[in-house]
Amino acid sequence: xxxxxxxxxxxxxxxxxxxxxxxxxxxxxxxxxxxxxxxxxxxxxxxxxxxxxxxxxxxxxxxxxxxxxxx
Numbered sequence: 509x510x511x512x513x514x515x516x517x518x519x520x521x522x523x524x525x526x527x528x529x530x531x532x533x534x535x536x537x538x539x540x541x542x543x544x545x546x547x548x549x550x551x552x553x554x555x556x557x558x559x560x561x562x563x564x565x566x567x568x569x570x571x572x573x574x575x576x577x578x579x
Contacts, residue, residue: 546574 515523527533550570554562562570 524535527535
């Protein structure tokens, strides 16, 4: 079972230290993924131009071109 808890910032360290003492609980921190600037630019440009979703195939072709530029 997974549980999501909201803990006051000033109590987080004490809570985590307590949880680590429990042998039946494990802590898994979520990986934070950074969105590349070029993807942010595409979304912002589309929002500015009032565009809606683009077709999936077109989206993936655009992503492939951008990734190829990085290599």
